[in-house]
Amino acid sequence: MVATPIGNLEDISPRALQSLARADAIAAEDTRVTARLLDHHRVQGKLVAAHEHNERRAADWIVEQLALGKTVALVTDAGTPAISDPGATVVAKARAAGFRVVPIPGPNAAVTALSASGIAEGPFLFAGFLPAKPAARRKALERLAGLPYTLVLYEAPHRVVECVEDMSAALGPERTLVIARELTKLFEQIHRCALGEAAAWLREDADRRRGEFVLIAEGPAARSESAKLDWERVLTTLLAELPLAHAVKLACKLTGAKKNAVYARALQLVRAATSRRS
Numbered sequence: 001m002v003a004t005p006i007g008n009l010e011d012i013s014p015r016a017l018q019s020l021a022r023a024d025a026i027a028a029e030d031t032r033v034t035a036r037l038l039d040h041h042r043v044q045g046k047l048v049a050a051h052e053h054n055e056r057r058a059a060d061w062i063v064e065q066l067a068l069g070k071t072v073a074l075v076t077d078a079g080t081p082a083i084s085d086p087g088a089t090v091v092a093k094a095r096a097a098g099f100r101v102v103p104i105p106g107p108n109a110a111v112t113a114l115s116a117s118g119i120a121e122g123p124f125l126f127a128g129f130l131p132a133k134p135a136a137r138r139k140a141l142e143r144l145a146g147l148p149y150t151l152v153l154y155e156a157p158h159r160v161v162e163c164v165e166d167m168s169a170a171l172g173p174e175r176t177l178v179i180a181r182e183l184t185k186l187f188e189q190i191h192r193c194a195l196g197e198a199a200a201w202l203r204e205d206a207d208r209r210r211g212e213f214v215l216i217a218e219g220p221a222a223r224s225e226s227a228k229l230d231w232e233r234v235l236t237t238l239l240a241e242l243p244l245a246h247a248v249k250l251a252c253k254l255t256g257a258k259k260n261a262v263y264a265r266a267l268q269l270v271r272a273a274t275s276r277r278s
Contacts, residue, residue: 001074001080001081001082001087001091001101001102001103001104002016002019002020002073002074002075002081002104002106003016003075003079003080003081003103003104003105003106003107003108004016004034004037004075004076004077004078004079004106004107005037005078005106005107005184006078006079006107006108006109006112006183006184007078007182007183007184007185007188008184008185009036009037009040009041011106011107011184012037012041012106012107013104013105013106015104016104016106017041017043019073019104020038020043020045020073020075021043021044021045022071023045023071023072023073024046024065024070024071024072025045025046025047025048025065025070025071025072025073026038026045026046026047026048026072026073026074026075027048027049027050027058027062027072027073027074027075027090028047028048028049028050028075028076028077029049029050029051029052029075029076029077029085029086030049030051030077031047031048031049033077033078034047034075034077035047045073048061050062050074050086050090051086052086055086055089055090056089058090059089059090059092059093059094060093062074062090062093062094063093063094063097063099066094066097066099067097074087074090078107078109078212079106079107079108079109080105080106080107080108083108083110083126083128084128084129084154107184109154109180109183109212109214110126110152110154110214112180112183112184112214113152113178113180113183113190113214113216114150114152114216116180116190117178117180117190117192117216118178118192119150119176119178119216119218120218122149122150122219123148123149123150123219124149124150124151124152124216124219125144125147125149125150125151125152126152127140127144127151127152127153128153128154129153129154129155129156130153130155130163132159134162134166137162137163137166138166138169138170141166141167141169141170141171142170144170144171145170145171145172145220146220147219147220148219148220149219150216150217150218150219151171151215151216151217151219152214152215152216153214153215153216153217154212154213154214154215155213155215156212156213157209157210157211157212157213160179160202160209160213160215161199161202161203161209163215164177164179164195164198164199164202164215165199167195167198167215167217168195168196168198168199171195171217171220172195172220173194173195173196173197174194174195174196175194175195175217175218175220176192176193176194176195176217176218177192177193177194177195177198177215177216177217177218178190178191178192178215178216179191179192179193179198179201179202179208179213179214179215180213180214180215180216181208181210181211181212181213181214182210182211182212183212183214185211187207187210187211189208191208195217230255231251231252231254231255231256231257231262232265234251234254234255235247235248235251235262235265235266235269236269238250238251239266239269239270239273244266244267244270247266248262248263248266251266
């Protein structure tokens, strides 16, 4: 499993080039793309096709070659195989047949974009490509909206505007979004804005809608400490005038806070007030 450049052909390790040169065959997502990489680095190799439409058949062929004692290098057009690209089926079949699978690490668009995003430290969720159909994409975003992670997505240029509009509706327009396009290439661009502003920014210039995209949406947990305390101040005010259940319900509605946390804090406040009176 050999990772290859995501744009700049120089972004490949000596170990990866050695692995490609020594392999008896190179299974490639698009042999034309890989041929350009090999030509650039003056590496010769036997290329065979292994893409999403023939992956199972290619996996069987690769296992046959391994059984003959040969070495096969698997690459995709860009980045690390089996990460939103073909490769997982080949790995599963090779492992099931008892053969060793060796990862040769290298470029990955998601991690490359995340490292340059400026998004605060914390867990992130790589969701890859969302469904292409609008209704399915919106449902997928609804499932992701409440998760306490930075979200990292891939998107194609002809869908990127629709995608960020759906992200804004599902995640909230105030969340920070980083748009990374053409990473490591001549026209690389990394733009940071509020989700609600992203679609307009993309529409302002047709060049901003070219290339392959990584979209990084800051997680809902990345709020300031003062923002986290807002619901407590609202709750305290409401408890002075309303019954507990009504105050909790209204505090959640006004601030978007989680009901379980608000209810637990309300009980603490009520108990503390009762003990002071007694």
